Amino acid sequence: MKRTLLAAMMFAAAALAQAQTLRIGLAEDPDVLDPTLARSFVGRIVFAAMCDKLVDVDEKLNIVPQLATSWQWSADHKALTMKIRPGVTFQDGEKLDAAAVKYSIERHKTMPGSNRRGELAPVSSVDVLDPLTVRLNLSAPFAPLLAALADRAGMIVAPKAAAAEGDKFGAHPVCAGPYKFVERVAQDRITLERYDGYWDKAALHFDKIEYTPIPDATVRLANLKSGQFDFIERVAPSDIAALEKDKKLKVARITEIGYQGITINVGKSARAQSNPLGRDARVREAFELALDRHGLAQVVMDNEATVGNQWVAPTSPYYAKNMPVPQRNVAKAKALLKAAGVEHPSFTLLTSTASDAQRLALVVQAMTREAGFDVKIQTAEFATSLNMADKGDFDAYVLAWSGRADPDGNLFSFDGCKQPLNYAGYCDAETDKLLAQSRTELDPAARKKIYEQIAARVLAARPIVYLYHRNWLWAYDAKLSGVREIPDGLLRVAGLKMAP
Amino acid sequence: MFEYLLRRLASIVPTLVFVSMLIFGLQQLLPGDPAKILAGEEQDPSVIAYLHKKLHLDEPLPMRYAYWIGGVLRGDFGESVRSQEPVLDLVLEKLPVTAELALLAMGIALVIGIPAGIVSAVGRGTVWDAAANLFALWGISTPNFWLGILMILLFSVQLGWLPASGYVSPFEDWRANLAAMIMPAFVLGNAIAAVLMRHTRSAMLQVLSSDYVRTARAKGLSEPVVVLRHALRNALTPIITLGALELGTLLSGAVLTEQVFTIPGFGKLIIDSVFNRDYAVVQGVVLVTASAYIALSLLADLAYFAVNPRLRT
Numbered sequence: 001m002k003r004t005l006l007a008a009m010m011f012a013a014a015a016l017a018q019a020q021t022l023r024i025g026l027a028e029d030p031d032v033l034d035p036t037l038a039r040s041f042v043g044r045i046v047f048a049a050m051c052d053k054l055v056d057v058d059e060k061l062n063i064v065p066q067l068a069t070s071w072q073w074s075a076d077h078k079a080l081t082m083k084i085r086p087g088v089t090f091q092d093g094e095k096l097d098a099a100a101v102k103y104s105i106e107r108h109k110t111m112p113g114s115n116r117r118g119e120l121a122p123v124s125s126v127d128v129l130d131p132l133t134v135r136l137n138l139s140a141p142f143a144p145l146l147a148a149l150a151d152r153a154g155m156i157v158a159p160k161a162a163a164a165e166g167d168k169f170g171a172h173p174v175c176a177g178p179y180k181f182v183e184r185v186a187q188d189r190i191t192l193e194r195y196d197g198y199w200d201k202a203a204l205h206f207d208k209i210e211y212t213p214i215p216d217a218t219v220r221l222a223n224l225k226s227g228q229f230d231f232i233e234r235v236a237p238s239d240i241a242a243l244e245k246d247k248k249l250k251v252a253r254i255t256e257i258g259y260q261g262i263t264i265n266v267g268k269s270a271r272a273q274s275n276p277l278g279r280d281a282r283v284r285e286a287f288e289l290a291l292d293r294h295g296l297a298q299v300v301m302d303n304e305a306t307v308g309n310q311w312v313a314p315t316s317p318y319y320a321k322n323m324p325v326p327q328r329n330v331a332k333a334k335a336l337l338k339a340a341g342v343e344h345p346s347f348t349l350l351t352s353t354a355s356d357a358q359r360l361a362l363v364v365q366a367m368t369r370e371a372g373f374d375v376k377i378q379t380a381e382f383a384t385s386l387n388m389a390d391k392g393d394f395d396a397y398v399l400a401w402s403g404r405a406d407p408d409g410n411l412f413s414f415d416g417c418k419q420p421l422n423y424a425g426y427c428d429a430e431t432d433k434l435l436a437q438s439r440t441e442l443d444p445a446a447r448k449k450i451y452e453q454i455a456a457r458v459l460a461a462r463p464i465v466y467l468y469h470r471n472w473l474w475a476y477d478a479k480l481s482g483v484r485e486i487p488d489g490l491l492r493v494a495g496l497k498m499a500p
Numbered sequence: 501m502f503e504y505l506l507r508r509l510a511s512i513v514p515t516l517v518f519v520s521m522l523i524f525g526l527q528q529l530l531p532g533d534p535a536k537i538l539a540g541e542e543q544d545p546s547v548i549a550y551l552h553k554k555l556h557l558d559e560p561l562p563m564r565y566a567y568w569i570g571g572v573l574r575g576d577f578g579e580s581v582r583s584q585e586p587v588l589d590l591v592l593e594k595l596p597v598t599a600e601l602a603l604l605a606m607g608i609a610l611v612i613g614i615p616a617g618i619v620s621a622v623g624r625g626t627v628w629d630a631a632a633n634l635f636a637l638w639g640i641s642t643p644n645f646w647l648g649i650l651m652i653l654l655f656s657v658q659l660g661w662l663p664a665s666g667y668v669s670p671f672e673d674w675r676a677n678l679a680a681m682i683m684p685a686f687v688l689g690n691a692i693a694a695v696l697m698r699h700t701r702s703a704m705l706q707v708l709s710s711d712y713v714r715t716a717r718a719k720g721l722s723e724p725v726v727v728l729r730h731a732l733r734n735a736l737t738p739i740i741t742l743g744a745l746e747l748g749t750l751l752s753g754a755v756l757t758e759q760v761f762t763i764p765g766f767g768k769l770i771i772d773s774v775f776n777r778d779y780a781v782v783q784g785v786v787l788v789t790a791s792a793y794i795a796l797s798l799l800a801d802l803a804y805f806a807v808n809p810r811l812r813t
Contacts, residue, residue, distance in 0.1 A: 031583060034584075039539065113547055113550045113554070115547055184583075186593065186764070187769060212665075212762065213762075216759060219665060219761075223664040223762075225657045228664050228665065381775065383775065386536060387532035387533055390536060401541075413542075413543075420542070420543040420545055421542075421543055
């Protein structure tokens with residue numbers, strides 16, 4: 001009896017020791033862990049546990065307090081005053097105050113190679129009003145600013161550590177988040193440890209977090225099933241049905257804030273004019289009408305997607321209701337092609353080697369053939385395909401976007417004249433004017449009206465045919481509770497708890 | 501022999517210079533602007549311009565080669581643009597992992613492949629020969645990736661005996677290290693064992709039919725002595741060559757196997773670096789593996805001398 005009791009106690013102790021580390025399987029290895037220089041989506045998953053931001057987004061994409069407890073726009077919307085949470089310290093013990101916020105914003109704006117400059121472009125200066133109050137002065141009103149501050153641009157780094165490490169800060173990042181950086185072995189693991197001075201310490205139930213990148217979805221899942229991981233991101237849609245029957249595991253699905261689309265070369269290079277698809281809006285309309293979005297979502301994503309026709313999902317408050325998702329209409333597509341004088345237009349559809357992109361291209365090819373299109377598929381490794389897109393060396397390109405919390409992040413750089421992500425080469429003076437207005441208008445209702453006007457123009461010109469919004473698919477140990485399904489696809493570790 | 505060795509050593513320097521030029525030059529043929537892929541999702545033009553300057557991308561090719569090789573001669577292999585870690589650190593971090601995996605896999609291959617080849621040659625036409633041939637056919641035709649996933653499903657998910665993936669340093673916990681390495685080492689070793697078996701078999705068959713083996717048997721030597729001391733020794737030369745080549749390949753990283761088992765070795769490093777256009781890392785890793793290859797072929801040559809006294813004159 002004694003022996004059994006001892007064994008049971010040892011087992012319980014072992015289980016407890018095990019539960020203190022949260023092991024997470026990532027789909028890729030993150031890039032540099034410096035919020036100013038970071039560029040990848042997957043890096044943001046690690047930042048979510050390591051670096052708190054001035055504000056955060058919740059399940060409904062509302063902006064909620066994090067390091068800033070409250071904020072106020074000036075009457076002319078050209079200054080944002082934020083109250084900083086008192087008593088917050090960085091993971092090296094340094095105090096987080098208004099001066100530290102000023103330091104970080106200025107670092108984001110001035111550091112060579114900074115990826116945050118564009119997101120903070122209208123911020124002209126930062127004033128420290130008192131130790132816990134900071135004011136961001138803007139050159140013009142900028143509606144997407146708060147959403148940017150809910151991402152890497154709002155992450156505050158420890159000034160002393162950042163100054164000492166310079167551009168090597170990413171190797172030993174120090175922030176004000178719940179877990180502090182311990183070590184990183186490239187392509188193997190990133191280990192974080194609970195920061196005992198965290199302002200919301202009561203919400204932390206794990207001692208350590210370990211992130212391991214495993215690119216193959218099958219292997220990632222095998223690791224979860226064998227108990228090597230407690231949580232994995234980006235589960236393959238085809239595995240979901242079996243996972244939902246597994247009582248030891250749980251599945252979370254969240255509609256992404258990004259989209260899957262087909263970018264069409266309408267003016268990026270001379271090639272746009274040599275092809276009926278790029279030259280004639282009627283051919284593009286016929287192309288869209290030949291597509292069955294529900295069929296695409298079913299075949300490519302196993303229905304783990306929400307069909308859509310805009311840069312934001314139909315569930316978003318900024319979705320332009322005046323432009324609903326068009327139904328498939330092959331007869332109308334054929335009539336449009338006839339009117340355009342090309343009954344059998346032929347073009348090349350460029351895709352990366354990612355398996356879902358290739359599947360998508362094949363289904364599009366089959367669907368549009370019924371309307372008379374002859375689609376040739378060209379596959380290139382991602383970096384190569386991106387380079388071809390940038391040079392305008394394509395007719396149409398299967399391209400997805402991970403999305404930003406503010407609709408501006410899904411639209412401005414893609415449809416503004418000469419913007420960096422405008423691979424379509426779309427340029428329309430009226431659209432540019434409306435885009436500028438959408439950035440300076442802070443009232444959501446008025447902003448929505450502007451987006452409806454933009455949608456009416458852009459969706460008729462079709463530089464991008466939006467298809468659907470994928471589900472972020474997560475799978476985790478059924479004993480893990482407190483998983484928050486936030487549409488940015490980033491796991492929040494505060495509040496996560498493992499039942500014994 | 502010494503003269504030969506000196507000649508071989510002297511030829512290493514121009515070979516390495518040529519290899520370094522090849523690595524550098526071929527990489528420039530990769531399509532795509534590395535600054536664009538490194539600039540990530542946002543594609544901020546100022547970041548792209550900054551990376552161009554930082555990586556000397558706008559300078560002529562010979563100048564860029566000079567920057568790189570100058571650094572290498574000073575022991576500075578540059579740094580990864582993606583993770584900001586020095587390339588030398590990355591290489592030193594991955595080299596022991598890959599070396600351990602390669603040696604374990606080679607050990608498994610030798611232990612299975614050579615005895616199977618001998619048994620199959622000696623017992624030509626018997627059930628043993630057929631069984632060894634069947635094993636070889638299976639080993640050669642089974643893709644590593646597939647075998648790896650099946651082994652994970654059986655030993656990790658179903659039986660729960662071994663960890664599905666990951667790596668633990670042998671200095672931390674040698675048992676956990678072996679548990680993590682045994683499956684990938686077997687997957688890699690199995691394929692090589694099959695090739696080794698085929699080569700051992702054909703070399704042994706050739707030797708076993710030669711005159712001196714008949715003489716040895718006529719002298720009344722026991723069969724094990726004839727086979728192991730007289731025949732095998734002469735049959736070893738092609739097997740050593742093959743073994744060295746296979747070991748060299750293993751050291752350059754077993755890409756798919758490392759991906760499946762998440763072993764953080766050269767294979768994973770190099771494939772990620774190529775896709776991310778992280779040139780400095782690719783160059784550093786390829787240079788190190790090319791040097792390892794050259795060193796191994798030199799060692800193989802020395803091994804010929806050891807097993808074949810006729811070459812020593």
